Amino acid sequence: MSLDANLNIHLGEYQIMDIVGVYLKRGLSVFDSNGRAYIITSDDYDWEYLSVTFDELSDIITERERSGLTVGIMLYENGEPVTDLLKTTHNKLSVACDLNRRTLDMNVRRRYTDVSWYIEKFVAPLESDRAVIEWFEFWESR
Numbered sequence: 001m002s003l004d005a006n007l008n009i010h011l012g013e014y015q016i017m018d019i020v021g022v023y024l025k026r027g028l029s030v031f032d033s034n035g036r037a038y039i040i041t042s043d044d045y046d047w048e049y050l051s052v053t054f055d056e057l058s059d060i061i062t063e064r065e066r067s068g069l070t071v072g073i074m075l076y077e078n079g080e081p082v083t084d085l086l087k088t089t090h091n092k093l094s095v096a097c098d099l100n101r102r103t104l105d106m107n108v109r110r111r112y113t114d115v116s117w118y119i120e121k122f123v124a125p126l127e128s129d130r131a132v133i134e135w136f137e138f139w140e141s142r
Helices: 016-025 054-066 115-128
Strands: 004-011 037-040 047-050 071-077 080-087 092-096 133-141
Touching (some): 016 054, 016 071, 016 080, 016 115, 037 054, 054 071, 115 133
Antiparallel strands (some): 004 092, 037 047, 037 071
């Protein structure tokens, strides 16, 4: 049985690298334990590992965003993937909750996503940094 979980945050006007900066200040990284970044590099949602500097990564992301293309970037904690951020249209930031998914320990066979962990990790920091959050939604499908 597959599981898909997502947190969508609808923001006012924003630049993706500004949002990434908020998460970097809280200890997340855009580089895995091998120093590579994982980002969308094509219009077909193809993801690619890149060995680039932070400035080169920022330039690639900024150019894709400026061109109106979908932007996707993986975030890591201690070298392990936490989520990927996806910016498409309408200032929606999508936070994937199915990578190393945090779950509630309820001693039951079916595990539920720990929604509060994702809200604390990805919504609260934006509010603390004064981002304009219009609303957010979480969904999970099995």
